[in-house]
Amino acid sequence: MHDINLGLYFVSELVGTAMLLLLGGGVVANVILAKSKGFGGGTLMINWGWGLAVFAGVLVSSYSGAQLNPAVSIALLIAGKIGVAQFFVAIAAQLVGAFIGAVLCWLAYKQHFDEEPDAATKLGVFSTGPAIRSYGWNLITEVIGTFVLVFVIFAFADYGDVQIGVPGALGPLSAVPVALLVVGIGASLGGPTGYAINPARDLGPRIAHAILPIKGKGSSDWSYAWVPVVGPLLGGTIAALAAPALLHLAHL
Secondary structure, three states, X not given: OOOOOHHHXXXXXXXXXXXXXXXXXXXXXXXXXXXXXXXXXXXXXXXXXXXXXXXXXXXXXXXXXXXXXXXXXXXXXXXXXXXXXXXXXHHXXXXXXXXXXXXXXXXXXHHHHHHOOXXXXXXXXXXXXXXOOOHHHHHHHHHHHHHHHHHHHHHHHOOOEOOOOOEHHHOHHHHHHHHHHHHHHHHHHOOOOOOOOXXXXXXXXXXXXXHOOOOOOOXXXXXXXXXXXXXXXXXHHHHHHHHHHHHHHHOO
């Protein structure tokens, strides 16, 4: 493992996560905000948009291994793929990057936010919310979705490590399968909660929603905010603990 420049590591995760949220939030804004050209594009358009957002985010953050997600980072820490310093630097960068990406998305759609009459729709661009509010079941959905994400990423990682000590499958050569995995999770498991599967993806933009001078924005729904943070962290942790044994059995 080469010595790691934590400054570059921070920038890598920040840029990748900002790109993820700019394009991911952007597709949601395009589909649900009033007078947007993509208005009414539907759930699958959002699924594919988020997948392509992951693709772009991975490509621009290769130095850090393109984690872009605290659930992935905690799984890598548990698996011994990254150190404690890398973990905390990544988490900080992901939250800042997600905030920046959300702000850029708001700027791109500023006039459409102004024209949108429904406060809940505006919040939906920034953060997830349940179709049926039931905190326990919503938590389970997020745990399962994130388990699938991290477990399959660990399966990708079986094909090699990069020199700075993160799974090679999170690098550019695997941007496409990771993107397709996110599309699949959204299409299959996204209905109940909007599949945050990433604490930074939800928390950073929710903070942006609370701070930004958005016309008629209403509540940031902080009573629900813990679900898309705790659920993905639990899902990532369980996946990291289960992956070695399950993947070993799969390779027998």
